[in-house]
Amino acid sequence: MFLQDSLIRLNQIFTMENRYLALRKFLKKAKRKTFASRVSIPKLNSDGSKEYRYSEGDFVYLDRYYGSLVDTGQEQVWHNQNLLWSMSYRGGMLCEEHLSRKCFSFLKKCLRTPPLEFPIRGPNEYEEGEFKYKNNYDGDITDFVGEEEIFFNGKKVYFRNYLGGIGKRK
Numbered sequence: 001m002f003l004q005d006s007l008i009r010l011n012q013i014f015t016m017e018n019r020y021l022a023l024r025k026f027l028k029k030a031k032r033k034t035f036a037s038r039v040s041i042p043k044l045n046s047d048g049s050k051e052y053r054y055s056e057g058d059f060v061y062l063d064r065y066y067g068s069l070v071d072t073g074q075e076q077v078w079h080n081q082n083l084l085w086s087m088s089y090r091g092g093m094l095c096e097e098h099l100s101r102k103c104f105s106f107l108k109k110c111l112r113t114p115p116l117e118f119p120i121r122g123p124n125e126y127e128e129g130e131f132k133y134k135n136n137y138d139g140d141i142t143d144f145v146g147e148e149e150i151f152f153n154g155k156k157v158y159f160r161n162y163l164g165g166i167g168k169r170k
Contacts, residue, residue, distance in 0.1 A: 020141055020142070023059075024117070024118075024119050024141055025116070026056060026059045026061070027061070027077065027119045027120070027141075028114055028116060029054075029056065030056075030059075030061035030077075031111055031112075032111075032112050033054045034052035034053075034054050034061065034063055035052055035111065036108045036111035036112045037108075038108070040052065048066060049064050049065060049073075050064070050065055050066075051063065051064045051065075052064075059078070060077070060078040060079075061075070061077050061078075062076045062078070063075045063076075065089075069092050069093045069097060069100055070090075070091065070092030070093060071090070071091070072088075072090040073088070073090075074087065074088045074089070075087045075089075083167050084167065085141070085164065085165065085166055086164050087120060087163065088163060089161065090160070090161055090162075091158070091161055091162075092158065092159075092160070093157060093158055094157055094158060094159060095155075095157060096155075099152055102131075103131070103150055103157060103158050106131045106150065107122075107133070107150060107158065109126075109128070110123065110126050110133045113126070117140075118137065118140065118141065118144075120137070120141065120146070120162070120164070121135050121137075121148050121160070121162065122148065124136075130153045131150060132150070132151040132154075134148065134149045135149075136148075141166070143165035144162075144164060144165055145162070145163040146161075146162050147159065147162070148160045
């Protein structure tokens, strides 16, 4: 009986890990195809929000946000029409609004290269020219909180706070 229970538990863990691997792969692809894309344009909604949507197989990704230079929003992943994962966020330009176009272009480049183990935002650090990106977080895809920052010539010009994880049913 003990061996059978252990095998059942191992199977459950393996199934969950595969599910999370599929989620991580899907998130990485969805983010590249939406906001981080060089060509994707958000849908403008009647409530003033902007929205990206991407689907593949049984997964659907939604990213809805309000604002421009500083925004707030939420990303969701649905699997078989059930909410599986979500992240809420707020952030944007702190100053130097004339840099916003270059800053957001640099941000999108960072977001196109997230690590597979945590494809929530960009890599831990990335530098290019006068820009430097930092992403600090605690947790994993199931439960996390984090902050990303962009510096221009050593001065912090952008921030984003985020938190999220897997929803749990009764």
